[in-house]
Amino acid sequence: MLSTDIQKLENGGTSPRETTPFITFVLGGPGSGKGTQCMRIVENFGFTHLSAGDLLRHEISSNSEYAPMILNTIKDGKIVPSEVTVKLLQKAIESIDNDKFLIDGFPRSEENRLQYERIIGMEPNVVLFFDCPQEEMVKRVLNRRQGRIDDNEETVKERLKVFMALTMPVVDYYAKRGKIYKIDATGTEDEIFARVLPAFASLQFEMDYLLGHLTGHRKFTEPCKIVRLFLWTVWPS
Ligand SMILES: Nc1ncnc2c1ncn2[C@@H]1O[C@H](COP(=O)(O)OP(=O)(O)OP(=O)(O)O)[C@@H](O)[C@H]1O
Numbered sequence: 001m002l003s004t005d006i007q008k009l010e011n012g013g014t015s016p017r018e019t020t021p022f023i024t025f026v027l028g029g030p031g032s033g034k035g036t037q038c039m040r041i042v043e044n045f046g047f048t049h050l051s052a053g054d055l056l057r058h059e060i061s062s063n064s065e066y067a068p069m070i071l072n073t074i075k076d077g078k079i080v081p082s083e084v085t086v087k088l089l090q091k092a093i094e095s096i097d098n099d100k101f102l103i104d105g106f107p108r109s110e111e112n113r114l115q116y117e118r119i120i121g122m123e124p125n126v127v128l129f130f131d132c133p134q135e136e137m138v139k140r141v142l143n144r145r146q147g148r149i150d151d152n153e154e155t156v157k158e159r160l161k162v163f164m165a166l167t168m169p170v171v172d173y174y175a176k177r178g179k180i181y182k183i184d185a186t187g188t189e190d191e192i193f194a195r196v197l198p199a200f201a202s203l204q205f206e207m208d209y210l211l212g213h214l215t216g217h218r219k220f221t222e223p224c225k226i227v228r229l230f231l232w233t234v235w236p237s
């Protein structure tokens, strides 16, 4: 039996949320600092952090029927089949009482993205992309020392290949749709967070409006987006 009741979800077991949550996808290569910056965004902006990698690692440690497949896929630096990852995300989103989510390390491929759209049925509101040179990412991964099975030279090489071949097309897709906030992920954690802050500051009004924390008319949504993009253009970091 799955720890996450994937089967139950396939049968429509979990009740849908009443409000549409504000979804931020967080992308970047291995070791680019996504998880580190997500923790700070959570502290400052009240998001719930859902790391796709953590959800998959949780499946391994809870010995679900998918555990051996997920373990081998992570060990090889490849991508777990999208239906598994999306069901885990769906279950988490539907069971957590918050209306703002940071979905970290997802979508890793066009297949991930399409499966998410098919099952969850909505687009992300914004996508943060942590842009980091490969040699810096490798250095950070090899210094992480948290006992991760994929933090070794061989797997990180494969993860970088997968990132360039499968994840970058997703970044390009969202860039074309005007949803990408590209963050220079070099420097100290503080310096990087100082670049993240203006992105969320410029989104605050739109988030509050969309989530019904402000009163007003729906026609304000488009002007909000224009103001947000303007602020981001003149003051990106
Ligand atoms: N700006 C930084 N400078 C140096 N080290 C950093 C910086 N930001 C994060 N790190 C460290 O680099 C390692 C990788 O960071 P983190 O886990 O946040 O990256 P990630 O993008 O979530 O990685 P992955 O996709 O592999 O899970 C961690 O050990 C973290 O403490």
Ligand SMILES: Nc1ccn([C@@H]2O[C@H](COP(=O)(O)O)[C@@H](O)[C@H]2O)c(=O)n1
Pocket: 030, 051, 052, 053, 054, 056, 073, 074, 075, 077, 078, 079, 080, 081, 085, 104, 105, 106, 107, 108, 112, 150, 159
């Ligand atoms: N959408 C995803 C996310 C992750 N994986 C697998 O987990 C590994 C670790 O992910 P992190 O985000 O914690 O770095 C990753 O290399 C993949 O093997 C996945 O398949 N799909």
